[in-house]
Amino acid sequence: MPMLLRSSRARPAFTRSMEALEMAEHKPDSVVPRQRFRAIVIGASAGAVEALGAILPKLPAQFPIPVMVVVHIPAESRFSLVDLFQKRCQVKLLEAADKEPIQAGTVYFAPPDYHLLVEKDFHLSLSSEEQVMFSRPSIDVLFETASDAFGTGLCGVILSGANSDGAKGLQAIVQNGGVAVVQLPESARSSAMPEAALLVCPSALVLQLEQIGTFLAQCQVGEQA
Amino acid sequence: MQSKTDDIEIRLLLDALFHRYHYDFRGYAMASLKRRLVQAREHFQCESFSQLQDRVLHDPTVLPKMLSYLTVQVSEMFRDPSYFAAIREHVVPHLRTYPSLKVWVAGCSAGEELYSLIILFREEGLEERTIFYGTDINPEAYRKAEAGVYSLDRIALFTKNHQLSGGKSSLSDYYTAAYGAAVFDKSLRARAVFSDHSLVSDAVFAEMHLISCRNVLIYFERALQDRAVGLFKDSLVRRGFLGIGSKESLRFSAHANAFAEFSREARLYQKHGGPGNG
Ligand SMILES: C[S@@+](CC[C@H](N)C(=O)[O-])C[C@H]1O[C@@H](n2cnc3c(N)ncnc32)[C@H](O)[C@@H]1O
Numbered sequence: 218m219p220m221l222l223r224s225s226r227a228r229p230a231f232t233r234s235m236e237a238l239e240m241a242e243h244k245p246d247s248v249v250p251r252q253r254f255r256a257i258v259i260g261a262s263a264g265a266v267e268a269l270g271a272i273l274p275k276l277p278a279q280f281p282i283p284v285m286v287v288v289h290i291p292a293e294s295r296f297s298l299v300d301l302f303q304k305r306c307q308v309k310l311l312e313a314a315d316k317e318p319i320q321a322g323t324v325y326f327a328p329p330d331y332h333l334l335v336e337k338d339f340h341l342s343l344s345s346e347e348q349v350m351f352s353r354p355s356i357d358v359l360f361e362t363a364s365d366a367f368g369t370g371l372c373g374v375i376l377s378g379a380n381s382d383g384a385k386g387l388q389a390i391v392q393n394g395g396v397a398v399v400q401l402p403e404s405a406r407s408s409a410m411p412e413a414a415l416l417v418c419p420s421a422l423v424l425q426l427e428q429i430g431t432f433l434a435q436c437q438v439g440e441q442a
Numbered sequence: 443m444q445s446k447t448d449d450i451e452i453r454l455l456l457d458a459l460f461h462r463y464h465y466d467f468r469g470y471a472m473a474s475l476k477r478r479l480v481q482a483r484e485h486f487q488c489e490s491f492s493q494l495q496d497r498v499l500h501d502p503t504v505l506p507k508m509l510s511y512l513t514v515q516v517s518e519m520f521r522d523p524s525y526f527a528a529i530r531e532h533v534v535p536h537l538r539t540y541p542s543l544k545v546w547v548a549g550c551s552a553g554e555e556l557y558s559l560i561i562l563f564r565e566e567g568l569e570e571r572t573i574f575y576g577t578d579i580n581p582e583a584y585r586k587a588e589a590g591v592y593s594l595d596r597i598a599l600f601t602k603n604h605q606l607s608g609g610k611s612s613l614s615d616y617y618t619a620a621y622g623a624a625v626f627d628k629s630l631r632a633r634a635v636f637s638d639h640s641l642v643s644d645a646v647f648a649e650m651h652l653i654s655c656r657n658v659l660i661y662f663e664r665a666l667q668d669r670a671v672g673l674f675k676d677s678l679v680r681r682g683f684l685g686i687g688s689k690e691s692l693r694f695s696a697h698a699n700a701f702a703e704f705s706r707e708a709r710l711y712q713k714h715g716g717p718g719n720g
C-alpha cells in the first residue's frame with residue numbers, strides 16, 4: 218500500500234526527517250506519489266551535480282512530465298549540465314531557450330546568468346533582471362512562476378545547497394496546492410537549502426536522493442486544466 | 443482564486459497605463475512582468491493591483507517609478523565579450539565597405555551597449571563615418587545614456603569585458619574618474635543620438651547597417667517579438683546585421699526566413715540580400 222509521508226502538521230524538521238528516513242528504509246515503496254502532476258521543478262546549488270546525478274538518470278525516456286531545473290552556476294561558466302548528464306540519462310536534456318514550448322519527456326536547465334520562468338500558456342521565458350538572493354538564475358523565480366502556471370499540478374523539489382534560495386518558491390507551490398519534496402538535510406552535501414525550505418514548508422515530503430529519483434520516476438501525468 | 447483576480451487586475455492596470463500614458467506593456471511576457479509588478483505594488487504599499495492602478499492613473503509623478511519596475515535595466519559594457527569580438531572580427535570587415543554607416547541600439551538602457559559599440563568603432567577607425575542611435579522607452583534610461591556617467595565600482599567589470607572582447611586600447615582612455623563616478627568622454631557621443639522609441643508602437647526611422655537589440659526581446663511575447671523583428675528587418679539595408687542577446691534566437695520568429703545566421707555562437711544575423719527583402 219502506498220503510504221504518504223506528507224503531513225500537514227508542523228513538526229520539528231529533525232524528527233520528521235528521521236521518521237521519513239526510517240519509514241523509507243523499511244518500506245522502500247512507500248514513496249509512491251499519490252497526486253498526478255503536470256510539471257516538476259527542481260532547484261539545487263552546492264552539491265547539485267551529485268544530487269542531480271542520482272535523480273535524473275532514473276527518469277525513463279518517455280517520461281510523461283516536463284521537468285525544469287535551476288542550478289546555481291557562475292555567470293561566465295561554460296560548463297554545461299546538459300553535456301555532463303546526457304550520456305547517463307534516458308530522458309532528453311536541453312538548455313532552456315526563450316519562448317520554447319514546454320514538452321513532456323524533457324528536462325530544461327536554466328542557462329547561466331538568466332532567470333528561467335514559466336508562462337501561463339506553457340512555454341518558457343528567460344529574463345536577465347536583477348539577481349534574487351544573490352543568484353541568477355534563481356530557484357524562487359522558477360518555482361513561483363511555475364506555481365502560478367501549474368497550480369496543484371506542480372511538484373517542487375529542493376536539493377542540496379548552501380543558501381536559502383527556493384524556500385519562498387517552494388512555499389508558493391504548497392500554498393497553491395502543489396507538492397513539495399525536500400532532500401533529507403542530513404543526507405545533503407550542503408544542508409542549508411533543504412533546511413531553509415523545510416522551515417517554511419514543514420509539510421514537505423523529506424526523502425533521500427535515491428528515493429527522490431524513484432518518487433519522480435513514478436510520477437504520472439495529470440490532465441491539463 | 444487570488445491568482446486569477448491578480449491577473450484580471452494586472453490586465454486592467456496595463457490597459458490603464460496604455461490609455462492614460464500610451465505605454466503599452468500588454469504584449470509583454472507575463473511571468474516576469476507580474477513579478478516586477480508585485481515588487482511595484484509592495485514599493486507603493488498598495489494592497490492590490492487595482493489600488494496601484496488608481497495611484498498611477500491619478501498621479502503622473504508615480505509613472506517614472508512604475509516604469510523603473512516595468513522595464514528591466516540590468517546591463518553592462520561589452521556584456522558577453524564574445525559578441526563584441528565577433529562584431530570586431532567578422533562584421534567590421536563588411537561595414538568597412540560602406541562610405542557611411544548607421545548603427546541602432548534598440549532598448550539601449552543607460553547606454554552601456556551603445557558606448558561599447560562606439561568605442562569598438564573608434565578602435566576600428568569607423569567612428570567618423572557612423573551615426574549611432576540609442577533608443578529606449580524609459581526616459582530616465584536614455585537620459586542616463588546621454589550623460590554617460592557610471593558608478594566607479596562597475597568599471598572593473600567593464601574593463602575586463604573590454605579586454606576580453608579584443609579591445610585595442612585601455613578603457614581608461616575613455617573616461618575620467620571623479621567623485622566615485624566614471625564620466626565617459628563627450629567626444630564619444632558627438633555622433634550619437636538618444637531618443638524615445640518603442641518597439642511596440644513606433645515605426646522605422648532610418649536605414650541601418652547594424653542593429654543591436656540584446657535582452658529586450660525576451661521580455662516580449664511572441665506576437666510582439668515578431669513586430670520588433672519585423673521592424674528590424676524593414677530598417678536594415680540589404681545584407682545589414684542584427685545582433686540579439688546570447689540566449690535569444692530568431693528560431694521562433696515569423697521573420698526567421700528574412701535572415702541568415704551569420705554567427706550562431708554570437709547570435710548575429712544578416713539580412714538576406716535578394717529582392718523582396720529590401
Ligand atoms: C535588460 S535592458 C537591455 C540592455 C542592453 N541592451 C543589454 O543587453 O545589456 C532592456 C531595455 O529594453 C527597454 N525596453 C523595454 N521595452 C521596450 C520597448 N517596447 N521598446 C524599446 N525599448 C524597450 C527597457 O527600458 C530596458 O532599458
